[in-house]
Amino acid sequence: xIKCIATDMDGxxxxxTQDITEENKxxxxxxxxxxxxxxxxTGRSYQEATFVLDEAGLKLxxxxxxxxxxxxxxxxxxxTNPLSKDQARRAAEVLAKTGNYFEVYTSQGxxxxxxxxxxxxxxxxxxxxxxxxPMETLIKGAHKRxxxxxxxxxxxxxxxxxxxxxxxxxxxxxxxDEQKQEExxxxxxxxxxxxxxxxxxxxxxxxxxxxxxxxxxxAFTESKGISLADTMAIGxxxxxxxxxxxxxxxxxxxxxxxxxxMECDVVTSTNDESGVAEAILEVL
Numbered sequence: 001x002i003k004c005i006a007t008d009m010d011g012x013x014x015x016x017t018q019d020i021t022e023e024n025k026x027x028x029x030x031x032x033x034x035x036x037x038x039x040x041x042t043g044r045s046y047q048e049a050t051f052v053l054d055e056a057g058l059k060l061x062x063x064x065x066x067x068x069x070x071x072x073x074x075x076x077x078x079x080t081n082p083l084s085k086d087q088a089r090r091a092a093e094v095l096a097k098t099g100n101y102f103e104v105y106t107s108q109g110x111x112x113x114x115x116x117x118x119x120x121x122x123x124x125x126x127x128x129x130x131x132x133x134p135m136e137t138l139i140k141g142a143h144k145r146x147x148x149x150x151x152x153x154x155x156x157x158x159x160x161x162x163x164x165x166x167x168x169x170x171x172x173x174x175x176x177d178e179q180k181q182e183e184x185x186x187x188x189x190x191x192x193x194x195x196x197x198x199x200x201x202x203x204x205x206x207x208x209x210x211x212x213x214x215x216x217x218x219a220f221t222e223s224k225g226i227s228l229a230d231t232m233a234i235g236x237x238x239x240x241x242x243x244x245x246x247x248x249x250x251x252x253x254x255x256x257x258x259x260x261x262m263e264c265d266v267v268t269s270t271n272d273e274s275g276v277a278e279a280i281l282e283v284l
Contacts, residue, residue, distance in 0.1 A: 008235035011129025020056040023274035067216030068169035081211035105170035121174040214242025
């Protein structure tokens with residue numbers, strides 16, 4: 001019997017216009033009414049995740065930034081797994097040296113030093129999850145991040161790595177040059193204690209090895225007295241694999257790549273067909 005449901009956001013809970021469908025919302029509320037714990041597990045920051053949930057009128061605990069931060073329904077911080085400042089600095093140096101643009105996700109929000117490239121990186125994430133959607137629609141969704149103040153523009157990341165105010169949760173790197181990206185991955189893999197994953201075709205997500213969705217979900221379910229065998233995870237990309245490997249029921253979205261679907265027990269409908277609702281209703 002499923003007692004906990006963890007769902008990714010982009011390409012999963014969210015449709016191609018970055019909204020939660022009424023069908024998905026209704027299924028989540030129905031699961032909650034039956035006493036099932038529903039938690040979001042996303043690569044997004046808390047600010048970006050709650051923005052969409054608030055629009056839909058949903059209150060859920062959130063595993064943020066691939067597990068670097070876990071928050072309760074009311075927004076209280078339950079746990080954090082940041083990069084050390086030394087790891088963040090070294091990773092930033094590698095990315096700069098290999099010519100990979102990157103954003104910095106912190107305890108105080110998300111930062112970019114190039115707004116145009118930040119829009120490009122988010123468009124890539126949206127396109128990876130929604131390959132059939134017109135590019136102008138995806139770009140519009142990416143611009144929405146800035147119009148709502150969810151990403152802050154700075155001239156220099158150095159103060160973030162040096163002060164005590166900003167815990168560094170993730171570096172999100174991007175390059176359209178495959179060779180630069182591979183060079184970056186190779187050098188990053190030599191830094192001890194990092195976890196590398198992806199949420200798009202052209203990006204690298206860099207977190208602490210302790211900050212993975214599966215690890216955070218395991219800790220979350222344990223705190224609730226729920227077995228992972230009684231947990232279902234729904235997702236569409238590489239950064240969901242650590243959840244799929246641990247749970248009793250792994251569900252891939254219909255829009256996920258074939259390689260991701262092969263790692264799961266079940267394939268549901270696409271994110272534009274409310275696949276999350278379908279997966280939830282199947283186990284209620």
